[in-house]
Amino acid sequence: MTVADYLAAQLAESHRAYIERNPKSRIAYENSFAYLPGGNTRTVIHADPFPLTFASGEGSTLTSVDGHKYVDLLGEFSAGIFGHSNPRIANAITDAMTRGWNYGGTCTYEKELASKVCERFGPSGLQLVRFTNSGTEANTMAIATAQNVTGKKKILVFSSGYHGGTLVFPLAVMKGETVAPMNLPHDFVYAPYNNISETREILDHLPQDSLAAILVEPIQGSGGCRPADRRFLNFLRTEADERKALLIMDEVMASRLGYSGYSAEMNIRADIMTLGKYLGGGMTIGAFGGRRDIMELFDPTKSKLFHPGTYNNNVFSMAAGITGLDIYDASEVDRLNNLGEKLKTDIQAILMNHGLYPDSYRSPAAGLMEIDSLLTGTEGYIDDHSDKLIQLPSMFVTGRGTASQWQALFYHHMLERNINIAVRGYTPLHLQVSASDCKAYVESIEAFVIKHKAMLTS
Template identity: 60%
Template sequence: MDSPIYVEKQLREAQQAFAEQNPQSQKAHLDAHHHLPGGNTRTVLHAEPFPITWIAGKEARLTSLDGREYIDLLGEFSAGIFGHSEPRIAKAVHQALESGWNFGGNNLLEKDFARKVCQRFGPSGIDLVRFTNSGTEANTTAVAASIAITGRKKILVFSSGYHGSTLVFPMISAQASTELSMNLPYDFVYAPYNNITETREVINNLPKDSLAAILVEPIQGSGGCRPAKKEFMQFLRETATSTGAFLVVDEVMSSRLGPSGYSATLGVKADMMTLGKYVGGGMTFGAFGGRRDVMELFDPSRKGLFHPGTYNNNVVSMSAGIVGLDIYNEEEVDRLNLLGRRLKEEVQSVLIKEQIYPTELADPHASIIEVDRLDGTTEIEVAGLGHRISKMPAMFITGEGSMLNIRFTGPVSKSWQALFYHHALSNQIFIATRGYTPLSLRVSHADVDRYVSLIRDFVARHRDHLRA
């Protein structure tokens, strides 16, 4: 049987079995159509034939409406790094609410939290900080500030970049895309991620003094946990300095990978850096910070940049964030990254043993680095080995530390990805439909073993159609 026919048949059977096992979630999904378009208010959570409805969570476990318990390896797309029931955060939130909320004024919590954020992320570039309600809002504000301060218009963005619901760049030729877009109407300039030569070419072709900001993720979360090369990030830092543009580093997700953020581990300091919900204890939160001279323009007494926001300093996020930064300290950052590295190496060992990986990738410690091109193709490098491979394996794992992603390539990659998602659910492990698994602090070695086991089973079952 041809692989496309094979995987489509397997997927139909998996989805049918899923529907039979989850009738209450199906009913809840269909009932929700009366008031929500497609029964959904958050697009990324949609799954075919319907998503699971959750009714409870504790530590790294989720309970569905149909009464099944799952290991949660999605960790709320990185925002849920503390699990679902961290008692110290619950206590902090409860204590904050006891004194009232929605003050319409300043409070002591925001001042304490700001001090801790600046101390924590200072090495990545945050001298002063401002709070928002989400990572999306932090990124849009940083971009808007770059334009206002420089008086320029162009924003350099990268293939497969995602910076929030109004800053989505899924393809290199996005200018010509016929898909509906809700991106902000800025003058975006598209460049290939991880490609110094062609990015330099794009920048050199811009009018002089037109570039306001370079907006980049050091690891592309939504794009598949694709790490930037150190030299690429350093090139962007040098370019921003030489052109007078702002380097805006989106660390909404990746800041979890280093004690002071991932940029600091690469030796790169941002002009502005953005943070997301895990920094606020997993609550409604975002932040942007940066160089003192830039951030002081937000000082209201100087009548500079106007940045309101009813919930910017809400007591829930401020209180949870203060405690959360203490919990996710340097020791825990290292521990969680080690657990992620162990998971990645064991998965790669499975893929090597079953001959899914080509011989050039026959090292469980190797890392796949993707270098995009202006023509829409991607070249694959093997980090640390100094060579490229001619063909991406049909199934592979990417990421760094505790941010990992199982991915597929080829003409029916979406079907393989969906089949793997349902295979994980059938083993009562919850992951993103795109294979994303940012580990939480409550994930155990036993949970990782169980995930590796189901991957081993998946590969063994489908090896003849996955082999390179």
């Protein structure tokens, strides 16, 4: 049997069992076609044959309309870092509600949250901040800011980058194999992630003095939790300086991995930094900030750059964010990172012990770092200290996360064991995840490897 035939058969059986187990979710999905296209208002949460419909969440647990409880290892794609129904955040929002909302003016909450954000993320280069309603808005504003500051138009972006629903850059788009019809029509320049030599050549072929900004995620979220090589980020910082362009660090997801953001952990200074996800305590929020001389252009008394937004300073996101930053303090950042590192090491040990990693991966601390090429595709190398390119295995763990049919089969395998993850395998830990939750996940991964080992190693 070929791998393709095997996967088709296994997926068909997983779908059959899933349909039988979740009749109420199926009905909810089919009924919603009457008022939602495809029964969906958020593409990324669709799953075949239909997504689960959840009724409630508490702590680290989600409950579906069919009454099944799932350990939540998705954490709302990192926005839900506080877990479900955190009482301190609930109290903050309740207190804010008692004071009214929709002020149509400035409020005490935005001033307090802004001071906390600037103090916390100052080491990454953020001196002044402006709030938005999403990470997408934050990145949109950051690009427009860079173009206004520099008087130039070109924006360098990288393969597999995701900066919001209108700023998506899969490798296939960059190679001209497909298009991204929802993307904003900026003058984007495409370059391969983590590839210094190809990126340098692309930059050198640009018209002189045309680059406004370099937009990069220090760890790609939707692109597979892929960390940028430190040398690559230092190269981008140098290129931005030499070309009088701005370096925009998209830390909408990555900022949770360091108390002052991941840029600070890597000792890289951003000109503009974008934030979002957990920053609002699980509420709707985004933010962009950076060097004082840049951000002061938004000072209304100077009337330079215009930035409206009815809900930029809404009291729910502001109040929840204030409490959320108090909860996710330096000790909690360290604790969560340590939990994630142990989980990564445990998963890698399984992949090594069952022969899915070749002998060259035998260091348990090693993580795969990927380097893209617009010429040859994606290859991988093992760590920050090795330049030797190697072929990626069938199943792997990246430096800051986990590794379409294999993904779909893995997803359904986890649901069968009452563990909720993203369809693509994304598992950003949140503060309510326990060591026992991680243990259950590791055991489920080993069960998956054992079940499908013959095909995974073929």
